Amino acid sequence: MNIEEYKSITKKILPKTMTFKKLFLSFFVGGLMGVLAQLLIEFYSSFEEISMTEASSLMMVTFILISSLLTGLCVFDKLVTKFGAGLIVPITGFSHSTTSSALEYKKEGLVNGIGSNIFKLSGTVILYGIISAYVVAIIKIIIGG
């Protein structure tokens, strides 16, 4: 049996990973996170001494805190497994992956464990986040002057 023939057998037998239900759940939960974020911004900015920019930073910090705490309580991984990209793409995913790495390497010490591995999963987000910010800023300077 050649490789092509074998792959056609496996393709027929393996279940599809992308289903409409999963896509819809991720889309719905992701949208819900956006709504929650907006509500939080509205709430924080309703205080006189908090500006709109500060309010959105506070919203992010709140999301990071909650998802990090829920990761430590062994709840968030179950939610992420269920809702997929709906929770991974927002800042909750960044917080979840950072906290889970920190927990994972705790036993290997502060430097060789947590220090070297805390951004194991979320390092990608940091690196490419910074690079894309540069690219967008350069484009803005060229076009907008």
Place this chain on the structure above:
Amino acid sequence: MTIYFDNIYLGKNSVVAGPYINNGPLKGHFDAIYNDFYDGENTFEDCEIKEAIKCINILINKYKDINIDIFLSTDLINQLVISNFVANNIKIPYMGVYNACATFVEEIILGSSLLNNKNINNVLCLTSAHNLTAERQYRNPIEYGGPKPEYATFTVSAATSFILTKEREDIKVESCTIGKVYDYGIKDSFDMGSAMASSAVLTLIKHLEDTKRDPNYYDLILTGDLGKYGKEIFKTMFYKEKGIELNNYNDSGVLVYDMNDKEVLAGGSGPSCLPSYYFSKIYNMMKDKKIKKVLLLATGALLNTTSVNQKKSIPSICHAVSLEAL
């Protein structure tokens, strides 16, 4: 490569089963169980070492007096570190062996071959696996909940040990076929069933050709850890190659867990999957003479995280051993 053995027997065994498997269809068939992944230890690795040592002690206590000449051991953790620490504890001349999840049968083959030496009378073999040490090794941090596809398998947490001996026992190691490594270009490290099914089929065909046997010669043909989908791929490929439908075939990956539990996905895997099912179920059926001839096909996916990240495909291996009740 098929070898026949004379006067090599499968002695006593012991299985210490961890979470998930100890609540499945094999519940009550184990020598000891543990219910949480730490079991009082500080790390998952320490827990795995503790259960492996417990498993060996239970086994040795089943004998009044036994002189073990060699200890063969396997696990899934880097450089066989679990086995090394167990060997450091029990102080028996030791060899670490690794063929991933195919190592159970590899140990039977190596142990039986060593027993052909007249100075060696008893060989102790151990397979150890722990779901969370394996997750850490091969995948993401444990608390990270990235979704897994339905065809992924779930490592069986269990330590199994057994004795191979020249003293006459009820079950004989009759023959074995040492497999070649095959690669059908599967690159998804979650899809080990597809990566390994081809090796299982090709080793089975080689075994049947070498021994000039028909699949129905065996009362049961049991693969190691292909899982729900790998099992179907195995049957389909065998049918396409030989034109025979296997009706005496099953896969231990789908038999060790309660498959209604969504968390176990496509079923069990790991070096302890096949031996924990074999020793807690089939072994006793063979002793009671309910079935006589069994062919075990242990399958292993030969990957590591570096090879996966470098986008290499997953080669696989399968060794076969034929066991007969006397």
